[in-house]
Amino acid sequence: MHPAPSVITFTTLSGLGFGLLFWLGIGLPDPTGWVATAFFGLAFLLSVGGLTASLFHLGHPERAHLALTQWRTSWLSREGLAAIATLLIGGIFALTRVLGIPAAPLGWLVSLGCLGTVFTTAMIYTQMKTVPRWRHWTTPALFLALSLAGGALLANQRHPALVLLALCAVLQLVAWTGGDRRFAASHTTLATATGLGGIGRVRAFLPPHTGSNYLLQEFVYVVGRRHVLQLRVIGLILAFGLPLPLIAAGLSHITALVAVLAHVAGVLCLRWLFFAQAEHVVGLYYGKR
Amino acid sequence: MTRLPPPSAVKLGLVIDLDTCVGCHACVVACKGWNTQSDLGTPLSDQNPYGADPSGTFLNRVHSYEVTPPAGPTQQVHFPKSCLHCEDAPCVTVCPTGASYKRGSDGIVLVNEDACIGCGLCAWACPYGAREMDPSAGVMKKCTLCVDRIYNDALPEVDRTPACVRTCPAGARHFGDLGDPDSAISQLVTDRGGFDLMPEQGTKPVNKYLPPRPRDRDTAGDIDILAPLLAPVAADGKGLVAWLDRTLSKLPGGHG
Incomplete structure (x- = not known):
């Protein structure tokens, strides 16, 4: 799959933002006044910034509001509604914290909304039967875990982060x-794609067009697969390998910044691989994957 | 509404005969032509059409595959592919805006371009590559089964079929109601053993494909069953060509 920068930025940043909002919602930490303004400000900056980035890959962003209408069947629609509802309730909750008014149950609702938003984001990918790599429980599990881990790191929750x-x-x-x-x-092969497998071995002989097209650009992305091992190692070291010992040793302001930056860069790398490595079955028609 | 309607009685669709298709791409051109001049949606655009790296939006494309049976010669199969108007269309249910829909009356899957935000999710959900995003219009394009032809009273009756079917010079494309088991097109599917593409994806395509018929096997060891008919005409030693053959062979350096 084509790793669109807007979608990678969106899923990484909003995952981090909703992760931080989750911890703030359950009162870990439970700041008030200016400190609350800074914490909630960061959470909203990341989540809203990410959501805004996602609009950039649309052909018609001016009609984006229509995407909230089909929640009965569409995970993308559900995600939009979950994000907006969570941010609205989150805004009210942030105000109560800044002013120091106790509103713990509202916070729990915000945390629940954060989990729901990240889960619905992950389900957009998990539902794709056409991309077997994504269609597995590990997709929502990893999206949720990464969001919560990044949030814990930003919220300075040492043990949960570890x-x-x-x-x-x-x-x-x-x-x-x-x-x-x-x-x-998945048992989807060129033989089942063409239905010619019963006759013999099938091979793509002539492509339907001499140049490229939307399908090849969007679904047959091979650059990422060439350097998979290196990128996986880099992603793991940055996202987890570097932050873990830093947190274990106890964070100062400087090491916290290093840990957060390394983690975000690592998650960006892993998220890039999540798309770049995923194979769509339509590539079979072109004799590619 | 992106909820799928209950299965319709009428299921309009195509049957594509892989035995007859000659791979001429006339259906591709006719489709592009009709859907570019049609006022049903925005035109199918091209990018850099006369440049070094041309590309464009097409709703129907013809692949070619080589099939090697365990015994016997390899066959080439031309393979046109367009929207299969699936009964369980995954492209419809993923749509967040309701732009992508399946008609309850005849099962045609369409895009309401005015509501399409161009997110591309429907193309991700389609295993067949039937949908292409038009980069100029920023909306998703797909086969409409020429809904603006098949019900169009302004056209002569013979033209009320999809443009690809109307133009196919080999008669490899058939249009009709696959929901009616007695229709000519359904009979064709039954008689010829029509099949679904990627049945394991669970999309229940309406369009069917007819398999290539078994090739004639030549027992004399020739490359083709017609090979004996291509033997030299002058082998019997009569006529002008035979005389020329003999005379030229006698010249210095001639082949005897």
């Missing part, structure tokens, strides 16, 4: 190991 970052690394390895075999396990 546990969640380690969990993310394990989940990521499980997702890769299974994901590498999932296309073959």
Whole structure:
């Protein structure tokens, strides 16, 4: 799949923003006044910034409001509604914290909304039967774990951050190991795609067009797959390998900044791979994957 | 509304005969032509059409595959591919705006371009590559089964079929109601063993494909069953060509 920068930025930043908002919602930490303004400001900056980035890959962003109408069937629609509802309630909750008014149950609702938003984002990808690598429980599990881990890091929650970052690394390895075999396990091949497998061995002989087209640009992206091992190692080291010992040793302002920046860069790398490595079955028609 | 309607009684669709298709791409051109001049939606645009790297939006494309049976010669199969108007169309349910829909009356899958935000999710959900985003219009394009032809009273009756079917010089494309088991097109599917593409994806395509018929097997070891008919005409030693053959062979350096 084509790794669109807007979608990678969106899923990474808004995941981080909603992750931070989750921890603020359950009162870990529970700041008031100016400190609350800074914490909630960062959470909203990341989540709203990410959502805005996602509008850039639309052909008609001016009609984006229509995307909230089909929540009965569409995960994208559900995500939009979940994000807006969470941000609205989150805004009210942030105001109560800044003013120091107790409103813990409202915070729990915000946290629940954060989980729902990240889950619906992940389900947009998980639902795709056409991309076997994504169609697995590890996709929402990893999206949720990464969001919560990044949030814990930003919220300076030492023990949850340690546990969640380690969990993310394990989940990521499980997702890769299974994901590498999932296309073959889907039993979709050029033989079933053409229905000619009963006659004999099928090979793509002539492409339907001499140049490129939307399908090849969007679904047959091979650059990422060439350097998979290197990118996986870089992603793991940045996202988890570097932050984990730093957090374990106890964070100062400088090391916290290093840990956060390394983690975000690592997640960006992993998210880029999530798209660039994913194979869509339509590539079979072109004799590619 | 992106909820799928209950299965319609009428299921309009295409049957494509892989035995007869000659791979001429006339259907591709006719489709592009009709859907560019049609006022049903925005034209199908081209990018850099006369430049070094031309590309464009098409709703129908013809692939060619080589099939090697366990025994016997390899065959080439031309393979036109367009929207299959699936009964369980995954492209419809993923649409967040309701732009993508399946008609309850005849099962045609369409895009309301005025509501399309160009997010591309429907193309992701389609296993067949039937949808292409038009970069000029910023909306998703797909086969309409020429809904502006098949019900169009302004056209002569013979033209009330999809442009690809109307133009096919080999008669490899058939249009009709696949929901009616007695229709000519359904009979064709039954008689010829029509099949679905990627049945394991669970999309239940309406369009069917007819398999290539088994090739004639030549027992004399010739490359083609017609090979004996292509033997030299002057082998019997009569006529002008035979005389020329003999005379030229006698010249210095001639082949005897």
